[in-house]
Amino acid sequence: MNTIDPQGNAWEEFKREFGLDSWSTPHSIAADGASLAPLRAEVERLGVGRPRKQPPVPVADGERYCWGCQSPLPIASFTVDRYRADGLKLNCRKCDGTARARRKRERYARLNSRAAEHA
Template structure:
């Protein structure tokens, strides 16, 4: 440490000034426990580095921000804290950008990196891309793998293994989820329906017999 007038001072090699040690950031990796440059010079060097890398200077609010509010650097508006998402990692407990701008930035990033929200969702949740979905759908003949409905949009996967099983319509995909992917529950549901549904049996060409369910009760006259 270069000293002038006392051991609580240090020389900054950038500006050549002897400053109190409180004017230097802490750096435990250095022998004196202090940063190489003073706080002001370190900030200037950091800003110059950002400009050299094409990063625009950080924007600052044009005036004081009232208590309970925050300034969004994207839209340039002062908004209430309720219009910012929570962020524990930040000193003030809120994200830098308001909810509207934060969402817009997320959409822009997904479009730029993945080509859209659906492609991002497919890769992040299922580990596949749109090409794999198109291939699976083609193998199914372009219809839901269960009911045969046209243009299914939902990727079905095993919740235990994560393995993608096929492409289903909204109703079939939701139905499997409601039955917790349990074949026993689905078999019980089939048995239940067979025992409680009126059935039409063909007796002769054009002649049908309606058979009553094995269990259940007729609705009352008042229902």
């Protein structure tokens, strides 16, 4: 994977070639979705984007690695996330529900402690 030299010349050349604004960053292009697929491919080729996190075990076709329970699961076990490039959440439904319940408990505990302070 290529890297940008300290002066950022590879990135500047890339922006000129594709007619990007001066405020464009590798992360904003890599996160922009399918409309910029050729640009995303070029960002990955240049190695200027964020490195992808790789699962620690091999994952078969039709499966995806859940970062919550640390195991490969069928794709049907994952909910939709339209903001991600592949359209699926990182965690399976079970792990996502567990995390959501934990955040909800923490939020209510925080609100109850504030209410107790002001009572």
